[in-house]
Amino acid sequence: MGFDLPFNVIADGGGLMNLKGCLILAGVIFSIGAWGVVARRNVLTVLISLELMLNAVNLVFASFARMHANMTQSANNATAGENGQIFALFIIAVAAAEAAVGLAILITYFRNKETVDTRDMKELKQ
Amino acid sequence: MSDLAFIVAAVVCVLSAGLIVSRKNPVYSVVFMLPFFLGMTTIFVLLNATFLASIQMIVYGGAILVVFLFVIMLINLRPEELREDFSMLSWFISALAAGLLAATMALFANRGTTNDMEVKFASAIATREHGAIFGSIESIAYPLFEKQMIPFELASVLIVVATLGAVLLSKKRV
Numbered sequence: 001m002g003f004d005l006p007f008n009v010i011a012d013g014g015g016l017m018n019l020k021g022c023l024i025l026a027g028v029i030f031s032i033g034a035w036g037v038v039a040r041r042n043v044l045t046v047l048i049s050l051e052l053m054l055n056a057v058n059l060v061f062a063s064f065a066r067m068h069a070n071m072t073q074s075a076n077n078a079t080a081g082e083n084g085q086i087f088a089l090f091i092i093a094v095a096a097a098e099a100a101v102g103l104a105i106l107i108t109y110f111r112n113k114e115t116v117d118t119r120d121m122k123e124l125k126q
Numbered sequence: 127m128s129d130l131a132f133i134v135a136a137v138v139c140v141l142s143a144g145l146i147v148s149r150k151n152p153v154y155s156v157v158f159m160l161p162f163f164l165g166m167t168t169i170f171v172l173l174n175a176t177f178l179a180s181i182q183m184i185v186y187g188g189a190i191l192v193v194f195l196f197v198i199m200l201i202n203l204r205p206e207e208l209r210e211d212f213s214m215l216s217w218f219i220s221a222l223a224a225g226l227l228a229a230t231m232a233l234f235a236n237r238g239t240t241n242d243m244e245v246k247f248a249s250a251i252a253t254r255e256h257g258a259i260f261g262s263i264e265s266i267a268y269p270l271f272e273k274q275m276i277p278f279e280l281a282s283v284l285i286v287v288a289t290l291g292a293v294l295l296s297k298k299r300v
Binding site: 017018019020021022023024025026027028029030031032033034035036038039040041042044045047048049051052055058059062063065066067068069070081082083085086088089090092093094095096097098099100101103104105106107108110116117 | 166175189198201217221227235236238261269288
């Protein structure tokens with residue numbers, strides 16, 4: 001797909017750098033993160049894997065924002081493309097808050113129980 | 127050119143994501159977060175989300191990664207305390223499930239993207255009315271402070287609450 005349009009600034013849209021490639025990459029990264037959340041037993045690694053999943057979602061938002069960048073001419077919405085990137089910015093803000101609170105809970109738990117292993121976290125089961 | 131950069135960044139991202147998930151010691155996981163975020167930033171730049179890329183680098187590479195490292199140093203896990211994480215069976219089953227998830231999403235991405243969408247994606251980059259390039263800080267600022275002002279303020283409230291919560295949680299003896 002060789003589209004040689006005059007107002008392309010960086011990417012030329014050929015080969016793998018297309019919407020499909022970006023979505024598949026995001027899917028692979030999301031799956032790796034989900035694998036870490038499900039399989040790992042260390043709370044720190046689980047939290048890091050959550051960050052991977054949030055990053056994959058950001059990638060999808062940025063891809064679709066680029067797809068909708070030229071909606072200005074067609075729709076009555078002057079900033080259709082930017083809205084996707086702004087949503088990704090909000091996701092980054094929420095991810096930062098989530099990391100701070102999650103790690104604070106982890107520190108408190110470690111001070112009381114001396115462990116960060118999810119196999120030891122079974123007080124509710126007993 | 128951008129194609130080559132995309133492939134390199136994608137390979138770096140996937141490899142370091144795999145290493146993040148599979149390392150036994152969380153210190154190595156955090157170290158491999160850095161190439162992952164660098165690759166992600168590269169892809170954002172290639173998608174013309176330049177402001178998003180810089181924020182990604184500042185917030186993830188500068189703040190979140192350091193906080194993770196700080197917590198690892200604070201709780202001071204000794205390597206001999208780290209038990210083996212998964213048995214062979216659960217490793218196999220969860221890897222199979224994750225592979226199925228990836229395959230399903232790739233299938234939907236493959237089916238769902240029409241040629242029309244690819245054309246729009248490839249021909250994306252327009253300049254805005256104020257002369258701002260798509261994805262730059264100027265073009266982000268107008269919608270962020272006009273249309274999305276209430277979510278923006280709510281995000282600041284959320285961050286204040288999270289900060290207070292983190293301080294309270296780690297200060298108090300529970």
